[in-house]
Amino acid sequence: MADTGAEEHGRRSVLRAVALGGAGAAVGLAAGAAIDSAEAAPATPHSAMAVPSAGPWRPGEGHVDVTWAVNTSQKLVALTFDDGPMPNWTPMVHDILDEEKVKATFFLVGQRLVRNARLVHGRMDRHEAGNHTWAHRNLAQLDHRAALSQMRRAHAAISEITGREPRHLRPPYGNIGGTTLSAAGVLGYNLVLWSIKMLEKTYEKHPPKLVDYIVNNTAPGTILLAHDTGHQDRLVALRNLSPMIRGLRAKGFEFVTVSELIQAGAAAPGTRTAQ
Ligand SMILES: [Zn+2]
Numbered sequence: 451m452a453d454t455g456a457e458e459h460g461r462r463s464v465l466r467a468v469a470l471g472g473a474g475a476a477v478g479l480a481a482g483a484a485i486d487s488a489e490a491a492p493a494t495p496h497s498a499m500a501v502p503s504a505g506p507w508r509p510g511e512g513h514v515d516v517t518w519a520v521n522t523s524q525k526l527v528a529l530t531f532d533d534g535p536m537p538n539w540t541p542m543v544h545d546i547l548d549e550e551k552v553k554a555t556f557f558l559v560g561q562r563l564v565r566n567a568r569l570v571h572g573r574m575d576r577h578e579a580g581n582h583t584w585a586h587r588n589l590a591q592l593d594h595r596a597a598l599s600q601m602r603r604a605h606a607a608i609s610e611i612t613g614r615e616p617r618h619l620r621p622p623y624g625n626i627g628g629t630t631l632s633a634a635g636v637l638g639y640n641l642v643l644w645s646i647k648m649l650e651k652t653y654e655k656h657p658p659k660l661v662d663y664i665v666n667n668t669a670p671g672t673i674l675l676a677h678d679t680g681h682q683d684r685l686v687a688l689r690n691l692s693p694m695i696r697g698l699r700a701k702g703f704e705f706v707t708v709s710e711l712i713q714a715g716a717a718a719p720g721t722r723t724a725q
Contacts, residue, residue, distance in 0.1 A: 517641065521715050528710075531557070536569075539679045543691070546691045546695075553706060555577065555580055555618075556678070558579055570611065580616050580618040594632050597629040598636055601637055
């Protein structure tokens, strides 16, 4: 009985080993099948794909940079305004920036710029214009062609109306898809996001706290996000721009455009700041 038991045990072990081998092979095949079907990507939106062509595809620069902030030891900050130009709002911002002699970067919505070109006429000289798409579309949902069209139309309008070609895209809502990168690559654009934004809803009823929040959290290389249009609560940031600018200047900060900030970071590689 003992021998039979040992034999039986041995036979079961062999059977188990065979079964495991078989299961292993089956798992391998299943994984391969899963990879094959992932290549067809039935559940993935077209906007996720960052290579728009099956054939050779190489955008001009061969790469796209994404910048939230810049590593620099210099006390530089880039103030940015999205979504304009719009009546009332944008002239108010320009008036404040002129009064404080501050540079900023405006990420313009192409169709608003075409409609409101007079608002920026003669007022962009020391500022930078960036691309915020033609119609403030959510780029995370567009295929390559549509994303490229949004960027191209805005690029043409900004170039014509401001006289300078934008080089930076700020994707609306901070949303990006693979096609945002491929379309930006075609146009030789880099992406610019932000490291601190105005918390208008949080501080709507407490303007001095918003000023403190911005002044205390800005570090060398910060990109600050504000809006020169939108819901009424955004006015709290614009009405308190002067105290923010003065507070930052008192701490030794200088206001530069996004391009200047990125240039300062590129000129001093390896420097790091606590962000
Ligand atoms: Zn926007």
